[in-house]
Amino acid sequence: MAASALPASVDAATALLAGQRYVADRSLATAVFLSLKLGRPLFLEGEAGVGKTEIAKVLASGLGRRLIRLQCYEGLDIGSAVYEWNYARQMLEIRLAEAGSASREEIERDIFDERFLIKRPLLQALEPGVGGAPVLLIDELDRTDEPFEAYLLEVLSDFQVTIPEIGTIKAAEPPIVIITSNRTREIHDALKRRCFYHWVDYPSAARELEILKVKAPEAGPALSQEVVGFVQGLRKMDLFKQPGVAETIDWAEALMQLDALALTPEAINDTLGVILKYQDDIQRLQGSEAQRLLDQVKAELGGQTAH
Structure with missing residues (x-):
């Protein structure tokens, strides 16, 4: 993929995201633009499933850059995130050097060479890539520890x-x-100060409907409106x-697979596991509560149609 120039304005950043089927509000597009323009990390915080991770994927695809992902977890250390030495190859090199009567100094100098270095995501990200620095x-x-x-x-x-x-390896x-x-x-302030910060919230009903049009275009307008209205009510x-948002898209696609043209109590009860991931939440919604929320959604949509 050919590399693209960084967006020169907020509107260009919005267009870049839209070109990769990401529907962003102006505040998020502004944060992306400023981060790219000034070369500062972008810190995105928000609930799971609101599209934070997708921003990196979209930028890598839209700009034609390599995407390097470091998935964090408890206990993540330098060996998994930055680098480690290939001890097996080093030991083999030592045996070969000793067989060749190399001095200890020569062996130490030789085994700590970059060819024995296993580069993990953070170190890989400092290397130049085709078309520019990676994402x-x-x-x-x-999820990581404070150290x-x-x-x-x-x-x-x-x-x-x-x-x-x-020694020190610095990105060109x-x-x-x-x-x-x-x-x-909470993430420490010292790290946040080095970044542009943006809270990624749940979208408004209008923007979530626009997202469905882009991500699940096969869903009809009536079904899409009901899905968005129901999910907005759940929140x-x-x-x-x-x-x-990820669950909204998944739900619309699941309902299409069931040939649903509109929400029904039966369809909702059969597919609650697509949008709700905890049994207590599912039990609370099944039956009368789902019916009540569906009636409310249909009444609101009917009122909008009447106007």
Whole structure:
């Protein structure tokens, strides 16, 4: 894929996202534009399923850059995120060098060479790519431990990594960095200060309907409106986990597979597991509560049609 120039305006950033089938509001497009323009990491926080991770994928595709993803988890360390030495190859090299009567100094100098270095995502992101620096996605940073978060400060401040045996490796061109968090814990201010921050909220009904038109175009207007209205109503309830945009899209596609032209109590009860991921939430909605919410949605849509 040929590389594209960075967007020169907020409108161009909006068009870039739209060209990759991502429907963004202006505030998000502005954050993306400023992050790209000023070369600062973009920190996206919000509930799961609202489209944070997709931003990195869309930018990589739209700009023709390589996407490098670091999926965070508890216990993530430098060996998994940055680099580690290929100990098996080093041991083989040592045996071969000893057989050749190499000195200890020569062996030490030789085995700590880049050809024995296993580069993990953060180190890979500092390397130049075809068409420009890659897009680095640090996904769900809130799942990591605080010590690793502290380690990221050097990378995000100077876009460099220090390897004791080799020295400091610095990016010739900083990568485009997208960091996401589901806010299961607070991220330290020191890291946030190095980023542009944007809270990705659940979309309005109008924007979610626009998203469905792009992501599930086969769904008819009536079904799409009812799906969006029902999901919007669910988000006003006190649920253990509210459905995200991803669940809205999945639900519309699932209903299409069942040849549904409109929402019915039966269709809702049969497919609640697509939009709700906890049994307590499903039990609460099944039956009369789903019927009540559906009646409310149809009444609201009927009122809009009447006007």
